[in-house]
Amino acid sequence: MDSLEQKLEERRKKNSLRVLKESNTYLLDFSSNDYLGLARSEKLKKLILKEYESGKYLNGSTGSRLITGNSTLIQKTEEYLSEKFRFPACLVFNSGYMANLAIFSSIPQRGDTIIYDELSHACIKDGCRLSLAKRIPFLHNNLEDLERKLRTAEGQAYVACESVYSMDGDMAPLGELSELCQSYNARLIVDEAHSTGVWGEAGAGLVNELGLNNSVFAVVYTFGKGMGIHGAAVASSQSAKDFLINFSRPFIYTTAPSAFELISIQCAFDYLKTHPSLQLNVLSKSKLFNQQLAEFSTPSPIKSVLIGGNDKTKALATELQVAGYDVRPILSPTVKEGTERLRICLHSFNSEEEIILLCDQLKRHLGQ
Numbered sequence: 001m002d003s004l005e006q007k008l009e010e011r012r013k014k015n016s017l018r019v020l021k022e023s024n025t026y027l028l029d030f031s032s033n034d035y036l037g038l039a040r041s042e043k044l045k046k047l048i049l050k051e052y053e054s055g056k057y058l059n060g061s062t063g064s065r066l067i068t069g070n071s072t073l074i075q076k077t078e079e080y081l082s083e084k085f086r087f088p089a090c091l092v093f094n095s096g097y098m099a100n101l102a103i104f105s106s107i108p109q110r111g112d113t114i115i116y117d118e119l120s121h122a123c124i125k126d127g128c129r130l131s132l133a134k135r136i137p138f139l140h141n142n143l144e145d146l147e148r149k150l151r152t153a154e155g156q157a158y159v160a161c162e163s164v165y166s167m168d169g170d171m172a173p174l175g176e177l178s179e180l181c182q183s184y185n186a187r188l189i190v191d192e193a194h195s196t197g198v199w200g201e202a203g204a205g206l207v208n209e210l211g212l213n214n215s216v217f218a219v220v221y222t223f224g225k226g227m228g229i230h231g232a233a234v235a236s237s238q239s240a241k242d243f244l245i246n247f248s249r250p251f252i253y254t255t256a257p258s259a260f261e262l263i264s265i266q267c268a269f270d271y272l273k274t275h276p277s278l279q280l281n282v283l284s285k286s287k288l289f290n291q292q293l294a295e296f297s298t299p300s301p302i303k304s305v306l307i308g309g310n311d312k313t314k315a316l317a318t319e320l321q322v323a324g325y326d327v328r329p330i331l332s333p334t335v336k337e338g339t340e341r342l343r344i345c346l347h348s349f350n351s352e353e354e355i356i357l358l359c360d361q362l363k364r365h366l367g368q
């Protein structure tokens with residue numbers, strides 16, 4: 001057996017082989033990141049198409065930003081986003097993965113230290129691995145451990161966290177984190193992948209909602225989750241933006257986003273501004289879920305139901321799917337062995353009745 005097949009076989013044996021599956025559009029969606037239903041909004045689609053057809057846009061951007069891919073449209077989109085996020089500058093990326101890779105691989109220099117929450121997303125960790133700076137994890141959401149690490153940090157310290165953790169759905173203590181970082185002169189970088197759209201005025205995220213813009217070094221916003229479209233942006237100072245344009249390889253060596261993607265970004269935020277009930281709705285659905293299952297308290301729409309073991313977690317997900325709920329298992333190695341779970345996502349469009357019925361099913365499985 002060749003070495004690739006051997007590795008795949010190991011995964012098969014552990015019941016952890018990753019395979020691509022089609023979305024179950026006939027099941028009730030309790031797994032997508034489309035928290036506000038914008039990915040499926042016909043009204044938003046019409047808005048995007050109308051705007052797209054009203055101008056003379058190329059189908060593709062034709063090149064990287066530094067060669068032929070720059071345009072008035074992309075610059076205007078960045079101005080729009082920096083106003084919305086209340087940061088001096090914004091730089092658009094093709095995805096949140098690229099944005100995090102760009103920041104962490106280029107900004108912290110040799111001799112600096114990156115201290116990242118141990119539960120940070122793979123793209124933050126991958127960015128750190130590409131950096132010449134020293135990298136150390138701190139215990140999840142643990143300010144004491146972070147402070148211990150800040151005390152011994154060399155050079156400029158950078159601290160990485162997520163506003164809402166993608167797998168556990170819990171939230172970072174952003175206010176305390178930013179105070180601690182300020183007292184050690186550390187630069188805080190916040191990934192708002194799962195709070196963009198859901199929190200803040202017209203979806204501007206938690207850093208905005210908490211008024212922390214002036215104490216955070218950079219924020220990564222993504223548009224493929226709550227905003228229902230695709231792409232990402234880094235909000236920061238003008239000099240951090242200029243630095244990324246000059247030194248970050250995931251920005252320099254890739255084709256710029258198309259006009260269609262850029263138009264979608266502005267349309268999605270404009271749409272959300274005129275539909276604030278979507279945000280209120282998803283947060284109230286999250287509250288309802290917490291009322292049904294007492295062990296849940298996170299305000300975020302991501303609910304992590306720890307099961308443990310790939311076989312058991314997969315079997316439970318299948319059972320819920322047969323009952324009509326699109327609930328997905330998150331298996332090791334995506335999460336640590338022993339912490340395999342169902343990752344349930346709530347949406348503005350899930351009805352109260354659907355949520356209560358799903359919680360009843362979960363209660364039976366959790367022995368309540």
Ligand SMILES: Cc1ncc(COP(=O)(O)O)c(C=O)c1O
Binds near residue numbers: 097224231
């Ligand atoms: C916390 C976090 N950051 C970044 C990303 C990457 O964003 P994108 O899907 O736009 O590449 C994800 C996506 O899974 C995420 O959960």
